[in-house]
Amino acid sequence: MYPSNSSSTPMGRRRFLAAAGGLGAGLLLAGCSTSATSPAAAGSSPLPLNRIGPGASEIAATEKARQAAGQRTVDVALDAMVGPVDIGGRTVSTWTYGGALPGKEIRVRAGDLLRAHVSNQLPQPTTVHWHGIALRNDMDGVPILTQPEIAPGASFDYQFTVPHPGTYMFHPHVGPQLDRGLYGALIVDDPAEPGGYDHELVVVFDDWLDGTGTTPDQQLADLKAHGMSGSGGMGGMAMAHSDLLGGDAGDVTYPYYLANGRTPTAPTSLRAKPGQRIRLRMINIGGDTAFRVGVPGTPMTITHTDGFPVIATRADAVLLGMGERVDAIITMPDTAVGLLGLAEGKNGISQVLLQPGNGRAPDVAAAAVALMARPAILVNAIPAAPAVQLTPRAPDITHQLALAGPGQGYTWTINGQTYSPDQGLPVHAGQRVRLAMSNTTTMFHPMHLHGHTFQVVAPSGVGPRKDTVNVLPGQTVTVEFDADNPGQWLTHCHNIYHGESGMMTVVSYLP
Ligand SMILES: [Cu+2]
Known part of the structure:
Protein backbone atom coordinates (compact mmCIF):
# COMPACT_ATOMS: atom_id res chain seq x y z
CA MET A 1 0.00 0.00 0.00
CA TYR A 2 2.89 2.38 0.66
CA PRO A 3 6.65 2.18 0.66
CA SER A 4 8.16 1.59 4.05
CA ASN A 5 11.24 0.38 5.79
CA SER A 6 9.46 -2.89 6.26
CA SER A 7 9.95 -5.91 4.10
CA SER A 8 8.69 -9.39 3.89
CA THR A 9 10.72 -12.50 4.38
CA PRO A 10 9.86 -14.62 1.37
CA MET A 11 10.30 -17.95 3.03
CA GLY A 12 8.58 -18.75 6.27
CA ARG A 13 11.10 -18.22 9.01
CA ARG A 14 9.39 -20.77 11.10
CA ARG A 15 8.79 -24.29 10.11
CA PHE A 16 6.63 -26.39 12.27
CA LEU A 17 5.63 -29.92 12.35
CA ALA A 18 1.90 -29.82 12.44
CA ALA A 19 1.41 -31.54 15.72
CA ALA A 20 -1.75 -33.12 16.88
CA GLY A 21 -2.73 -32.61 20.46
CA GLY A 22 -0.43 -29.71 21.22
CA LEU A 23 -0.38 -28.72 24.86
CA GLY A 24 -1.71 -25.39 25.87
CA ALA A 25 -4.43 -25.29 23.29
CA GLY A 26 -7.67 -24.31 24.91
CA LEU A 27 -6.53 -24.88 28.45
CA LEU A 28 -8.71 -22.02 29.51
CA LEU A 29 -11.75 -23.54 27.93
CA ALA A 30 -10.99 -27.10 28.78
CA GLY A 31 -11.35 -26.59 32.48
CA CYS A 32 -8.69 -28.00 34.71
CA SER A 33 -7.98 -29.82 37.87
CA THR A 34 -6.88 -28.02 40.95
CA SER A 35 -3.97 -30.36 41.34
CA ALA A 36 -0.91 -28.63 42.67
CA THR A 37 1.36 -31.54 41.95
CA SER A 38 2.38 -30.84 38.35
CA PRO A 39 6.13 -30.66 37.88
CA ALA A 40 7.54 -27.17 37.49
CA ALA A 41 10.19 -25.95 35.13
CA ALA A 42 12.83 -23.57 36.42
CA GLY A 43 11.25 -20.22 37.19
CA SER A 44 7.66 -21.37 37.68
CA SER A 45 6.21 -23.25 40.60
CA PRO A 46 3.20 -25.42 41.20
CA LEU A 47 0.98 -23.14 43.24
CA PRO A 48 -0.21 -24.26 46.66
CA LEU A 49 -3.90 -24.80 47.29
CA ASN A 50 -3.95 -22.16 50.01
CA ARG A 51 -3.02 -19.34 47.62
CA ILE A 52 -5.06 -16.16 47.90
CA GLY A 53 -7.88 -16.92 45.50
CA PRO A 54 -10.89 -14.87 44.44
CA GLY A 55 -12.89 -15.77 47.54
CA ALA A 56 -10.22 -14.67 50.02
CA SER A 57 -11.03 -12.11 52.70
CA GLU A 58 -7.95 -10.06 51.70
CA ILE A 59 -9.63 -9.24 48.39
CA ALA A 60 -12.82 -7.92 49.95
CA ALA A 61 -10.73 -5.95 52.47
CA THR A 62 -8.62 -4.37 49.71
CA GLU A 63 -11.78 -3.35 47.87
CA LYS A 64 -13.29 -1.86 51.02
CA ALA A 65 -10.18 0.24 51.60
CA ARG A 66 -10.59 1.74 48.12
CA GLN A 67 -14.16 2.88 48.77
CA ALA A 68 -14.36 6.44 50.02
CA ALA A 69 -17.40 7.79 51.82
CA GLY A 70 -20.04 9.03 49.38
CA ASP A 190 -9.26 12.50 37.08
CA PRO A 191 -11.22 14.96 39.24
CA ALA A 192 -7.89 16.73 39.88
CA GLU A 193 -6.79 16.88 36.24
CA PRO A 194 -6.05 20.45 35.13
CA GLY A 195 -7.34 19.78 31.63
CA GLY A 196 -5.62 22.20 29.30
CA TYR A 197 -7.17 20.96 26.08
CA ASP A 198 -10.18 21.88 23.97
CA HIS A 199 -11.24 18.49 22.65
CA GLU A 200 -10.68 14.86 23.44
CA LEU A 201 -10.37 12.13 20.83
CA VAL A 202 -10.47 8.49 21.85
CA VAL A 203 -9.17 6.22 19.09
CA VAL A 204 -9.21 2.43 19.18
CA PHE A 205 -6.99 0.78 16.55
CA ASP A 206 -7.77 -2.76 15.47
CA ASP A 207 -6.77 -5.41 12.96
CA TRP A 208 -9.80 -7.01 11.39
CA LEU A 209 -10.64 -10.38 9.85
CA ASP A 210 -13.86 -11.56 11.51
CA GLY A 211 -16.75 -12.07 9.12
CA THR A 212 -14.54 -11.73 6.02
CA GLY A 213 -14.47 -15.44 5.26
CA THR A 214 -12.77 -16.55 8.45
CA THR A 215 -13.04 -16.11 12.20
CA PRO A 216 -10.48 -15.75 14.99
CA ASP A 217 -11.32 -19.31 16.12
CA GLN A 218 -10.53 -20.62 12.64
CA GLN A 219 -7.39 -18.48 12.54
CA LEU A 220 -6.16 -19.94 15.82
CA ALA A 221 -6.91 -23.48 14.65
CA ASP A 222 -5.04 -22.70 11.43
CA LEU A 223 -1.98 -21.49 13.31
CA LYS A 224 -1.98 -24.62 15.46
CA ALA A 225 -2.28 -26.82 12.39
CA HIS A 226 0.17 -25.03 10.13
CA GLY A 227 2.24 -22.82 12.36
CA MET A 228 1.41 -19.61 10.58
CA SER A 229 -1.35 -17.87 8.74
CA GLY A 230 -1.69 -16.19 5.45
CA SER A 231 -2.99 -16.63 2.03
CA GLY A 232 0.09 -18.32 0.66
CA GLY A 233 -0.31 -21.64 2.38
CA MET A 234 2.56 -23.62 3.81
CA GLY A 235 6.00 -22.93 2.47
CA GLY A 236 5.22 -19.70 0.66
CA MET A 237 4.24 -17.49 3.49
CA ALA A 238 5.33 -13.88 3.50
CA MET A 239 6.01 -13.05 7.12
CA ALA A 240 5.62 -9.48 8.26
CA HIS A 241 8.89 -7.86 9.32
CA SER A 242 9.65 -4.55 11.03
CA ASP A 243 12.97 -2.88 11.78
CA LEU A 244 11.29 -0.84 14.50
CA LEU A 245 10.08 -4.05 16.17
CA GLY A 246 13.45 -5.69 15.59
CA GLY A 247 12.04 -8.78 13.89
CA ASP A 248 8.75 -10.36 12.96
CA ALA A 249 5.77 -8.04 13.03
CA GLY A 250 3.01 -10.64 13.21
CA ASP A 251 1.74 -14.12 12.41
CA VAL A 252 -1.67 -13.21 11.02
CA THR A 253 -2.59 -11.51 7.77
CA TYR A 254 -5.60 -9.20 8.12
CA PRO A 255 -7.68 -7.83 5.25
CA TYR A 256 -8.59 -4.62 7.12
CA TYR A 257 -7.20 -2.24 9.70
CA LEU A 258 -9.73 -0.12 11.54
CA ALA A 259 -9.72 3.05 13.61
CA ASN A 260 -12.86 3.36 15.75
CA GLY A 261 -14.42 0.55 13.78
CA ARG A 262 -13.94 2.07 10.32
CA THR A 263 -11.76 1.42 7.29
CA PRO A 264 -9.45 4.29 6.18
CA THR A 265 -11.61 5.13 3.16
CA ALA A 266 -14.71 5.69 5.30
CA PRO A 267 -13.22 7.12 8.48
CA THR A 268 -14.78 8.83 11.46
CA SER A 269 -13.67 12.42 11.91
CA LEU A 270 -13.08 15.06 14.55
CA ARG A 271 -14.08 18.63 13.77
CA ALA A 272 -12.14 21.32 15.63
CA LYS A 273 -10.72 24.76 14.95
CA PRO A 274 -7.12 25.14 13.76
CA GLY A 275 -4.84 25.77 16.72
CA GLN A 276 -7.08 24.10 19.26
CA ARG A 277 -5.47 21.57 21.58
CA ILE A 278 -6.64 17.99 21.19
CA ARG A 279 -6.07 15.30 23.79
CA LEU A 280 -5.61 11.97 22.05
CA ARG A 281 -6.34 8.74 23.91
CA MET A 282 -4.98 6.02 21.65
CA ILE A 283 -5.63 2.34 22.28
CA ASN A 284 -4.40 -0.76 20.44
CA ILE A 285 -6.93 -3.59 20.77
CA GLY A 286 -5.42 -5.51 17.85
CA GLY A 287 -4.96 -9.26 18.00
CA ASP A 288 -1.60 -9.54 16.24
CA THR A 289 -0.67 -6.04 15.02
CA ALA A 290 1.40 -3.18 16.42
CA PHE A 291 0.35 0.26 15.19
CA ARG A 292 2.66 3.16 14.36
CA VAL A 293 0.55 6.17 15.27
CA GLY A 294 0.92 9.84 14.39
CA VAL A 295 -0.31 12.83 12.40
CA PRO A 296 1.90 13.73 9.43
CA GLY A 297 3.31 17.24 9.89
CA THR A 298 1.96 17.55 13.42
CA PRO A 299 4.23 16.38 16.23
CA MET A 300 2.56 15.21 19.40
CA THR A 301 3.43 15.57 23.06
CA ILE A 302 3.13 12.24 24.82
CA THR A 303 1.60 12.74 28.27
CA HIS A 304 0.52 9.29 29.51
CA THR A 305 1.40 5.63 28.98
CA ASP A 306 -1.22 3.02 29.89
CA GLY A 307 -3.15 5.69 31.83
CA PHE A 308 -0.30 6.99 33.99
CA PRO A 309 1.45 10.35 33.42
CA VAL A 310 4.99 10.57 32.03
CA ILE A 311 7.48 13.38 31.58
CA ALA A 312 6.07 15.18 28.52
CA THR A 313 7.89 13.90 25.44
CA ARG A 314 7.66 15.10 21.84
CA ALA A 315 7.39 12.55 19.05
CA ASP A 316 6.41 12.46 15.40
CA ALA A 317 5.13 8.90 15.71
CA VAL A 318 4.83 6.33 18.48
CA LEU A 319 4.55 2.57 18.40
CA LEU A 320 1.64 0.93 20.19
CA GLY A 321 1.80 -2.78 20.90
CA MET A 322 -1.37 -4.78 21.45
CA GLY A 323 -2.91 -3.76 24.77
CA GLU A 324 -0.86 -0.53 25.07
CA ARG A 325 -2.33 2.95 25.33
CA VAL A 326 -0.74 6.35 24.83
CA ASP A 327 -2.26 9.75 25.55
CA ALA A 328 -0.84 12.74 23.70
CA ILE A 329 -1.64 16.38 23.00
CA ILE A 330 -1.59 17.78 19.49
CA THR A 331 -2.43 21.16 18.03
CA MET A 332 -5.22 20.97 15.49
CA PRO A 333 -3.66 21.47 12.04
CA ASP A 334 -4.89 24.05 9.51
CA THR A 335 -5.85 21.51 6.88
CA ALA A 336 -7.56 18.14 6.95
CA VAL A 337 -5.22 15.26 7.73
CA GLY A 338 -5.51 11.81 9.23
CA LEU A 339 -4.46 10.66 12.66
CA LEU A 340 -2.93 7.50 11.25
CA GLY A 341 -2.49 4.07 12.71
CA LEU A 342 -0.13 2.21 10.38
CA ALA A 343 -0.10 -1.56 10.79
CA GLU A 344 3.59 -1.96 11.60
CA GLY A 345 5.38 -4.20 9.12
CA LYS A 346 2.09 -5.15 7.48
CA ASN A 347 1.58 -2.28 5.03
CA GLY A 348 -1.91 -1.53 6.30
CA ILE A 349 -3.46 1.82 7.17
CA SER A 350 -6.17 3.02 9.52
CA GLN A 351 -7.14 6.59 10.29
CA VAL A 352 -9.41 9.05 12.01
CA LEU A 353 -9.75 12.27 10.06
CA LEU A 354 -8.88 15.58 11.73
CA GLN A 355 -11.16 18.07 10.02
CA PRO A 356 -10.52 21.77 10.77
CA GLY A 357 -12.69 23.06 7.92
CA ASN A 358 -14.41 21.82 4.84
CA GLY A 359 -11.20 20.96 3.01
CA ARG A 360 -10.87 17.68 1.23
CA ALA A 361 -9.24 14.76 2.95
CA PRO A 362 -5.70 14.16 1.74
CA ASP A 363 -4.69 10.97 0.02
CA VAL A 364 -4.20 8.51 2.85
CA ALA A 365 -1.44 6.55 1.14
CA ALA A 366 0.58 9.75 0.63
CA ALA A 367 -0.03 10.69 4.25
CA ALA A 368 1.26 7.28 5.33
CA VAL A 369 4.43 7.80 3.30
CA ALA A 370 4.95 11.16 5.01
CA LEU A 371 4.53 9.63 8.47
CA MET A 372 6.86 6.72 7.67
CA ALA A 373 9.55 9.25 6.70
CA ARG A 374 9.61 10.54 10.28
CA PRO A 375 11.20 8.78 13.24
CA ALA A 376 8.95 6.70 15.49
CA ILE A 377 9.62 5.93 19.13
CA LEU A 378 8.82 3.20 21.60
CA VAL A 379 7.71 4.50 24.98
CA ASN A 380 9.68 2.10 27.20
CA ALA A 381 12.36 4.65 28.12
CA ILE A 382 10.14 7.67 28.85
CA PRO A 383 10.33 8.43 32.59
CA ALA A 384 7.16 8.32 34.65
CA ALA A 385 6.01 11.67 36.00
CA PRO A 386 7.50 12.24 39.49
CA ALA A 387 4.06 11.99 41.15
CA VAL A 388 3.61 8.37 40.01
CA GLN A 389 7.19 7.09 40.24
CA LEU A 390 7.66 4.14 42.56
CA THR A 391 9.59 4.97 45.72
CA PRO A 392 13.12 3.64 45.14
CA ARG A 393 13.55 0.32 46.91
CA ALA A 394 15.41 -2.90 46.32
CA PRO A 395 13.22 -5.73 45.04
CA ASP A 396 12.23 -8.38 47.59
CA ILE A 397 11.79 -11.00 44.94
CA THR A 398 12.78 -11.36 41.29
CA HIS A 399 11.07 -13.66 38.83
CA GLN A 400 12.63 -14.44 35.48
CA LEU A 401 10.26 -15.00 32.56
CA ALA A 402 11.86 -16.67 29.54
CA LEU A 403 9.59 -16.06 26.55
CA ALA A 404 9.93 -18.76 23.89
CA GLY A 405 8.24 -20.17 20.83
CA PRO A 406 6.69 -21.17 18.69
CA GLY A 407 7.05 -24.86 19.36
CA GLN A 408 5.33 -27.81 17.81
CA GLY A 409 1.70 -27.09 17.15
CA TYR A 410 2.24 -23.34 17.57
CA THR A 411 2.90 -23.39 21.30
CA TRP A 412 4.34 -20.29 22.99
CA THR A 413 5.83 -20.69 26.45
CA ILE A 414 6.99 -18.86 29.55
CA ASN A 415 9.80 -20.65 31.37
CA GLY A 416 9.31 -23.64 29.11
CA GLN A 417 5.66 -24.15 29.97
CA THR A 418 2.35 -23.41 28.35
CA TYR A 419 -0.26 -21.86 30.60
CA SER A 420 -1.72 -23.77 33.46
CA PRO A 421 -3.78 -22.01 36.15
CA ASP A 422 -1.98 -24.23 38.69
CA GLN A 423 1.51 -22.94 37.85
CA GLY A 424 2.95 -19.53 38.43
CA LEU A 425 5.15 -16.98 40.11
CA PRO A 426 4.62 -16.70 43.87
CA VAL A 427 4.61 -13.29 45.57
CA HIS A 428 3.59 -11.99 48.97
CA ALA A 429 1.62 -8.85 49.78
CA GLY A 430 3.93 -5.97 50.63
CA GLN A 431 6.79 -7.12 48.45
CA ARG A 432 8.49 -5.07 45.77
CA VAL A 433 8.39 -7.55 42.91
CA ARG A 434 10.74 -7.51 39.93
CA LEU A 435 9.91 -9.35 36.71
CA ALA A 436 12.72 -9.82 34.19
CA MET A 437 11.21 -10.82 30.84
CA SER A 438 13.64 -12.19 28.25
CA ASN A 439 12.54 -12.65 24.67
CA THR A 440 14.36 -15.55 23.00
CA THR A 441 12.07 -15.49 19.95
CA THR A 442 12.12 -13.62 16.65
CA MET A 443 8.90 -11.73 17.38
CA PHE A 444 7.93 -8.97 19.82
CA HIS A 445 5.68 -9.76 22.78
CA PRO A 446 3.56 -7.05 24.45
CA MET A 447 3.55 -8.47 27.98
CA HIS A 448 0.57 -7.49 30.13
CA LEU A 449 0.15 -7.84 33.90
CA HIS A 450 -3.35 -7.84 35.33
CA GLY A 451 -4.32 -5.82 38.40
CA HIS A 452 -1.14 -3.72 38.68
CA THR A 453 0.68 -0.90 36.91
CA PHE A 454 4.38 -1.72 37.01
CA GLN A 455 7.27 0.64 36.40
CA VAL A 456 9.67 -0.19 33.61
CA VAL A 457 13.30 -0.26 34.73
CA ALA A 458 14.79 1.89 31.95
CA PRO A 459 18.50 1.87 31.12
CA SER A 460 18.69 5.42 32.48
CA GLY A 461 16.79 4.49 35.64
CA VAL A 462 13.11 5.26 35.89
CA GLY A 463 10.91 4.28 32.97
CA PRO A 464 7.18 4.72 32.47
CA ARG A 465 4.37 3.22 34.54
CA LYS A 466 2.64 0.65 32.37
CA ASP A 467 0.62 -2.53 32.47
CA THR A 468 1.67 -3.70 29.00
CA VAL A 469 5.24 -3.49 27.77
CA ASN A 470 6.77 -4.45 24.45
CA VAL A 471 9.60 -6.96 24.78
CA LEU A 472 11.49 -7.02 21.48
CA PRO A 473 13.43 -10.01 20.10
CA GLY A 474 16.66 -10.55 22.02
CA GLN A 475 15.68 -8.01 24.68
CA THR A 476 15.26 -8.39 28.40
CA VAL A 477 12.78 -5.90 29.82
CA THR A 478 12.68 -5.55 33.58
CA VAL A 479 9.68 -4.14 35.43
CA GLU A 480 8.87 -3.62 39.09
CA PHE A 481 5.65 -3.29 41.03
CA ASP A 482 4.44 -3.21 44.59
CA ALA A 483 2.39 -6.26 45.54
CA ASP A 484 -0.56 -4.31 46.92
CA ASN A 485 -3.50 -6.03 45.25
CA PRO A 486 -3.95 -9.59 46.54
CA GLY A 487 -5.22 -12.32 44.27
CA GLN A 488 -4.32 -14.47 41.30
CA TRP A 489 -3.24 -12.32 38.39
CA LEU A 490 -2.66 -13.40 34.86
CA THR A 491 0.47 -12.08 33.15
CA HIS A 492 0.65 -12.82 29.46
CA CYS A 493 1.49 -11.86 25.93
CA HIS A 494 -1.24 -9.62 24.54
CA ASN A 495 -0.83 -11.13 21.11
CA ILE A 496 -4.08 -13.05 21.45
CA TYR A 497 -2.79 -15.97 19.38
CA HIS A 498 0.36 -16.26 21.50
CA GLY A 499 -1.57 -15.96 24.75
CA GLU A 500 -4.14 -18.54 23.75
CA SER A 501 -1.31 -20.83 22.59
CA GLY A 502 0.28 -20.89 26.02
CA MET A 503 2.21 -17.66 26.63
CA MET A 504 0.52 -16.85 29.94
CA THR A 505 1.34 -17.44 33.57
CA VAL A 506 0.07 -16.38 36.99
CA VAL A 507 1.45 -13.85 39.44
CA SER A 508 0.15 -15.59 42.53
CA TYR A 509 -0.26 -14.02 45.96
CA LEU A 510 0.45 -16.56 48.70
CA PRO A 511 -0.45 -16.08 52.35
CU1 LIG B 1 3.70 -12.84 22.09
Missing part, protein backbone atom coordinates in the same frame (compact mmCIF):
# COMPACT_ATOMS: atom_id res chain seq x y z
CA GLN A 71 -18.67 6.89 46.57
CA ARG A 72 -20.53 7.43 43.31
CA THR A 73 -21.92 4.43 41.42
CA VAL A 74 -21.95 4.15 37.63
CA ASP A 75 -24.18 1.49 36.06
CA VAL A 76 -23.64 0.15 32.57
CA ALA A 77 -25.05 -2.77 30.58
CA LEU A 78 -23.02 -4.81 28.14
CA ASP A 79 -24.88 -7.11 25.79
CA ALA A 80 -22.40 -9.47 24.13
CA MET A 81 -24.15 -10.32 20.90
CA VAL A 82 -23.85 -11.53 17.32
CA GLY A 83 -24.82 -9.20 14.51
CA PRO A 84 -23.89 -7.17 11.46
CA VAL A 85 -21.56 -4.18 11.63
CA ASP A 86 -20.75 -1.68 8.88
CA ILE A 87 -16.98 -1.19 8.98
CA GLY A 88 -17.06 1.30 6.09
CA GLY A 89 -17.67 -0.06 2.63
CA ARG A 90 -18.39 -3.51 3.94
CA THR A 91 -20.80 -5.07 6.38
CA VAL A 92 -19.51 -8.01 8.40
CA SER A 93 -21.21 -10.36 10.80
CA THR A 94 -19.33 -10.32 14.08
CA TRP A 95 -19.62 -10.28 17.86
CA THR A 96 -19.94 -6.93 19.64
CA TYR A 97 -21.14 -5.28 22.79
CA GLY A 98 -24.53 -3.85 21.97
CA GLY A 99 -24.13 -3.93 18.20
CA ALA A 100 -21.60 -1.07 18.16
CA LEU A 101 -17.94 -1.15 17.08
CA PRO A 102 -16.17 -0.23 19.29
CA GLY A 103 -18.66 -0.88 22.07
CA LYS A 104 -20.09 2.21 23.73
CA GLU A 105 -17.37 3.97 25.68
CA ILE A 106 -17.57 3.62 29.46
CA ARG A 107 -16.61 6.78 31.32
CA VAL A 108 -16.22 7.04 35.07
CA ARG A 109 -14.29 9.15 37.57
CA ALA A 110 -11.43 7.79 39.63
CA GLY A 111 -12.87 6.43 42.85
CA ASP A 112 -16.24 5.50 41.35
CA LEU A 113 -17.88 2.13 41.79
CA LEU A 114 -18.46 0.65 38.34
CA ARG A 115 -21.33 -1.84 38.03
CA ALA A 116 -21.54 -3.62 34.70
CA HIS A 117 -24.35 -6.03 33.90
CA VAL A 118 -22.99 -8.40 31.25
CA SER A 119 -25.50 -10.45 29.31
CA ASN A 120 -24.04 -13.24 27.19
CA GLN A 121 -26.02 -13.64 23.99
CA LEU A 122 -23.09 -15.34 22.23
CA PRO A 123 -22.93 -19.00 21.21
CA GLN A 124 -19.82 -19.39 23.42
CA PRO A 125 -19.06 -18.72 27.07
CA THR A 126 -17.44 -15.35 27.73
CA THR A 127 -16.09 -13.01 30.41
CA VAL A 128 -15.14 -9.33 30.55
CA HIS A 129 -11.64 -8.21 31.54
CA TRP A 130 -11.06 -4.59 32.57
CA HIS A 131 -7.65 -4.10 31.03
CA GLY A 132 -5.23 -2.08 33.14
CA ILE A 133 -7.54 -1.50 36.10
CA ALA A 134 -6.17 -2.30 39.57
CA LEU A 135 -9.48 -3.82 40.61
CA ARG A 136 -10.55 -6.50 43.05
CA ASN A 137 -9.27 -9.85 41.83
CA ASP A 138 -12.64 -11.60 41.66
CA MET A 139 -13.84 -9.05 39.05
CA ASP A 140 -10.84 -9.45 36.72
CA GLY A 141 -12.65 -11.67 34.23
CA VAL A 142 -10.18 -14.55 33.88
CA PRO A 143 -11.89 -17.95 33.62
CA ILE A 144 -10.94 -20.52 36.27
CA LEU A 145 -8.47 -18.14 37.89
CA THR A 146 -10.93 -15.46 39.04
CA GLN A 147 -14.44 -16.53 38.00
CA PRO A 148 -16.41 -19.19 36.13
CA GLU A 149 -17.12 -18.37 32.50
CA ILE A 150 -20.47 -16.73 31.76
CA ALA A 151 -22.42 -19.42 29.90
CA PRO A 152 -24.40 -18.63 26.74
CA GLY A 153 -27.73 -17.17 27.81
CA ALA A 154 -26.42 -16.29 31.28
CA SER A 155 -25.39 -12.97 32.77
CA PHE A 156 -22.88 -11.72 35.32
CA ASP A 157 -22.66 -8.51 37.33
CA TYR A 158 -19.23 -6.98 37.66
CA GLN A 159 -18.86 -4.51 40.50
CA PHE A 160 -15.62 -2.85 41.53
CA THR A 161 -13.98 0.42 42.51
CA VAL A 162 -11.91 2.06 39.79
CA PRO A 163 -8.95 3.50 41.68
CA HIS A 164 -6.78 5.27 39.10
CA PRO A 165 -7.54 7.78 36.33
CA GLY A 166 -6.47 7.05 32.78
CA THR A 167 -7.15 5.40 29.44
CA TYR A 168 -8.19 1.76 29.72
CA MET A 169 -10.32 -0.75 27.84
CA PHE A 170 -12.52 -3.77 28.25
CA HIS A 171 -12.59 -7.02 26.30
CA PRO A 172 -13.32 -10.73 26.83
CA HIS A 173 -10.74 -13.15 28.22
CA VAL A 174 -11.99 -16.32 26.56
CA GLY A 175 -10.27 -17.75 23.49
CA PRO A 176 -9.54 -15.23 20.72
CA GLN A 177 -12.88 -13.41 21.26
CA LEU A 178 -11.18 -10.03 21.51
CA ASP A 179 -10.13 -10.41 17.87
CA ARG A 180 -13.80 -10.09 16.99
CA GLY A 181 -15.63 -6.85 17.80
CA LEU A 182 -15.92 -7.35 21.54
CA TYR A 183 -14.12 -4.30 22.89
CA GLY A 184 -14.52 -0.73 24.02
CA ALA A 185 -12.68 2.12 25.72
CA LEU A 186 -12.90 2.62 29.47
CA ILE A 187 -11.98 6.20 30.31
CA VAL A 188 -11.39 7.14 33.94
CA ASP A 189 -11.45 10.89 34.46
